[in-house]
Amino acid sequence: MTLLEARDLRVEFVSRGRRARAVDGVNLSVAEGEIVALVGESGCGKTTLARTLLGLERPVSGSVRYGGTPLAYSSRALKAYRREVQLVLQDPTGALNPRHTVYEAVAEGPRIHRLPDEGERVASALSRAGLRPPERFFGRHPHELSGGQRQRVVIAGALALEPRVLVADEPVASLDASVRGEILALLLRLRAELGLSALVVTHDLGLAWNIADRVAVMYLGRIVESGPVEHVLTAPSHPYTRALLSVLPDSPAPVVLGGEPPDATRVPPGCRFHPRCQVLASGAAAAAGVDGLCVSRPLPVLPSSPGAHVACHHAEATMLTGRADDRS
Structure with a gap:
């Protein structure tokens, strides 16, 4: 079943009288338990498309659909939607407040949504993200962690809300090569254990090959090629x-x-x-x-x-x- 979908999505920005067609007609879907890679060079519209799928940008036409229902843009509807569809940012250092402990960072989402059993949620999320035993990390601050551990805390913050879809924007771009494989393996394990779906935004086709079921190649605001990852990356048209x-x-x-x-x-x-x-x-x-x-x-x-x-x-x-x- 299709879980997250863009239908003929168009997003424009106007500055000094110039109209930028950042997303210029995109159809894209992510099914239950599927990982889709969105690839392309910088400036092609990948991040704008991801932000629009999260409800952070509003399209000028077309629609974002979740579970077949068009996304509503009221504060209440967006709050409920963002519990189901969570963002994993590219830079874990910038995503984490340096004054907050790991516990506070992961607990922020459950507190906003007023979810019960906060401590259990935080411990479970950290454990699923590979930070075990979780209690050992509760009182640490971001500067006390490695880059890979910080990215795991960011992922744990998303998992604490028990989402169904992760939108990961360059999730390993700022990490050392030795850590990248660990984070990719973690995303695959979360898909296997929790049935999570994911849209992974990247410029790295090697990453797409290792993690994705399908790939969509974006150029100048539009998907120019899409299909099963083995087909697109071994026999590109x-x-x-x-x-x-x-x-x-x-x-x-x-x-x-x-x-x-x-x-x-x-x-x-x-x-x-x-x-x-x-x-x-x-x-x-x-x-x-x-x-x-x-x-x-x-x-x-x-x-x-x-x-x-x-x-x-x-x-x-x-x-x-x-x-x-x-x-x-």
Whole structure:
């Protein structure tokens, strides 16, 4: 069952007369017990989309749905919703008040929601997050903990509310390589033990490969490719996905993208990736007869259904050619 969903979501910001289309038509879903990775370079709209799914930003159109019901934006409705859908921030040092003890940090959520058995909730959450015995950490302050322990405290703070979905924004970006695997293993264990769903926002495709069931690749405010993680990361169809994958250590050669970095105030006509597209620049799009479409015809918003989807004129033409060859 789909638990958290964005339907044709659009979020805009206006500054000095310029309108930035930060999220420009996104369909995205997270099912019960599923981990979805949202990947893309900085500035593509990942964090804005995550904030909108949490109710921290309001869309100009489209909707956020939880359990099939559109999100309401009254204070009471948002408070109830945020007990079910919890945020795990990128920087555990910035997320924790340096004056609060670990106990106070984890107990903050249950106190806001006036939940019973505070001490038991805090101890259970810390234990599930891998800080055992939990009582040993109650009186400690953030500066007395390692980076990995601080991230576990942040996760425990979310778990204390017994949520059904975690939205994790770059959850291991600030951690040492030796600790990253431990936090990823923790998220997988929480999914197995508690049935938690998660949306993991990251620029790291290696992380997506290790933790996600599905991956959605975002560029300039829109999902340009999505599907099962094995399909997207082993046989990417979109040239932007191939460029992202090319920087991984085992890639044969990096793809250097030309043109300007994406600017949400100036979305180009046609395919929004075409000014930087290596397929168009190499002449492969022209050989397939779609170069005119690339620069003039916009691509439709991809659906949120579980299958593999791509928004690329060249990929569509290639698939059609392959089907014709199969029939012949």
